[in-house]
Amino acid sequence: MNWGQAIADAVALGSLYGLVAVGIGLVFGVMRLVNFAYGELITAGGYVLAYTGGWPPALAIAACVAAVIALALLQERVAFRALRRMGASPATMLVATFAVSFLLQAIYLIAFGSRGQIVGTLGSLNTAFTIHGVDIRWIVVATVVTGAFLLGATAALLNRTNIGLHIRAAATDFRTARILGVRANRVIGFSFVVAGFLAAAVSVLYTVSNPLVQPQMGVPITIFALVGVVVGGLDRLWSAALGAFAVGFVYGMCGDLLSSQSSVYLPSVVYGLVIVVLVLRPAGLFAPLRARMVERV
Amino acid sequence: MSEPALAVEGLDVRYDGVPAVRGIDLEVGRGEIVGLVGPNGAGKSSLLHAIMGVVGAAAGDVRLDGRSIRGLRPEQIARRGVALVPEGRHVYASLTVEENLRLGFAARRDRAGIADDVDWVQGLFPVVKEFSGRNAGALSGGQQQQLAIARALVAKPDVLLLDEPSLGLAPTIVERLFATLDEIRGRGVSILLVEQRAQLTIAFADRTHVMANGQLRLTLGPRDAGDTERLTAAYLS
Numbered sequence: 001m002n003w004g005q006a007i008a009d010a011v012a013l014g015s016l017y018g019l020v021a022v023g024i025g026l027v028f029g030v031m032r033l034v035n036f037a038y039g040e041l042i043t044a045g046g047y048v049l050a051y052t053g054g055w056p057p058a059l060a061i062a063a064c065v066a067a068v069i070a071l072a073l074l075q076e077r078v079a080f081r082a083l084r085r086m087g088a089s090p091a092t093m094l095v096a097t098f099a100v101s102f103l104l105q106a107i108y109l110i111a112f113g114s115r116g117q118i119v120g121t122l123g124s125l126n127t128a129f130t131i132h133g134v135d136i137r138w139i140v141v142a143t144v145v146t147g148a149f150l151l152g153a154t155a156a157l158l159n160r161t162n163i164g165l166h167i168r169a170a171a172t173d174f175r176t177a178r179i180l181g182v183r184a185n186r187v188i189g190f191s192f193v194v195a196g197f198l199a200a201a202v203s204v205l206y207t208v209s210n211p212l213v214q215p216q217m218g219v220p221i222t223i224f225a226l227v228g229v230v231v232g233g234l235d236r237l238w239s240a241a242l243g244a245f246a247v248g249f250v251y252g253m254c255g256d257l258l259s260s261q262s263s264v265y266l267p268s269v270v271y272g273l274v275i276v277v278l279v280l281r282p283a284g285l286f287a288p289l290r291a292r293m294v295e296r297v
Numbered sequence: 298m299s300e301p302a303l304a305v306e307g308l309d310v311r312y313d314g315v316p317a318v319r320g321i322d323l324e325v326g327r328g329e330i331v332g333l334v335g336p337n338g339a340g341k342s343s344l345l346h347a348i349m350g351v352v353g354a355a356a357g358d359v360r361l362d363g364r365s366i367r368g369l370r371p372e373q374i375a376r377r378g379v380a381l382v383p384e385g386r387h388v389y390a391s392l393t394v395e396e397n398l399r400l401g402f403a404a405r406r407d408r409a410g411i412a413d414d415v416d417w418v419q420g421l422f423p424v425v426k427e428f429s430g431r432n433a434g435a436l437s438g439g440q441q442q443q444l445a446i447a448r449a450l451v452a453k454p455d456v457l458l459l460d461e462p463s464l465g466l467a468p469t470i471v472e473r474l475f476a477t478l479d480e481i482r483g484r485g486v487s488i489l490l491v492e493q494r495a496q497l498t499i500a501f502a503d504r505t506h507v508m509a510n511g512q513l514r515l516t517l518g519p520r521d522a523g524d525t526e527r528l529t530a531a532y533l534s
Contacts, residue, residue, distance in 0.1 A: 181404025
């Protein structure tokens, strides 16, 4: 086994899951809603890329971003905002995200079939370069760089802009934010736009290594990112992203460590490690850091 | 005759059918300070929340300069010129003092004069300037209260709703707080002040309503501050 290559691949997978976690965490922050239909945004992006294979890559990516953001806003406007206005309970909202997830998967199945579509956009990034005997694919570099850039850009957006300030306030105490004049629909809508943008980025990066897009493509990505979010802690974006990165990294390493025959056990191994982590640190990997934060009242 | 800055007409609030506020009528004129006192559970906070749109009114109306705001969302009401300083202050502990203050801009109807208003607020509450880079959670209770009021004021409201601003504060700080409210009124801001310190409020406000069991029982003026008999009777009614 080539350790350098394994680590590079695992870092790339961890970066992808980190992006997914931030997308899920942003919406959770302002709505206290885990959007299980987030994976279907990634899948939608994959289909757009598959059907724009003949376009120049920049145009195909732009179409992917536009379509995924539009679908994210559609989810918010049609399903979640309507339920919110009716005063639906958090449990109802959560079930609604499952419903939206299954509905979109069914639509993809009917519209695009079960055999899947192939994405060719940015396929050239699968070529590798060699450093000290380690073959590293360009997509690994692209994923890590893009992931780091987008995480940094999201952090800058949240920390340096007014809308970011409003999102942080709403994520902490939505009722007080509204009393102060923060527009609930605008903040939530903007969070979905950013989450959609991140989902589109994941679509582009993920389909380079996994070009077959099927209706359920986004489900395992979402589940693993969510597991990572639970491991890291969903109350803070950085801990959610780090948790998801850790799970992605472990998943990637285990994928390389296990033989191809044993790879069927890969999810079990990862889930087993997660259980061990949660048994040892029930509040999440980063709980001690949070516990040190004392607030005066 | 001009419309009052805030008029509440026959307002009812119910929680799961249980009445919390019943047929409240009150007015706050421009630049007036109206007190609202009463025992715990009288419905004072519910009334403020209903005015602010945080809870729905079962009946009645709330008018701002003669225009109904009933049924509007809290953020819409804030942008119409009503600011609520909620009980418990609700400053954002993990945000800096400066960021908390900036949140107050969200409800401003115009961007002009922000710097002047911030200067004025920082003059009223120097702590806001002194600790601008510090997390609000690191401030003392009194400092947080000042920040909460400052945050409401930079929204440039016409009507300021204060829910027990003196809660947990030392008497000297309360005196200073009330003097500051007088300055704020001087700028034409109308204030509806919910308080537990009944006698202090009655002596300070232009008039004070005593609320019990969801209803207004009595209205007193500053000269009635020593009338503990009527006040006690209204509390127990």
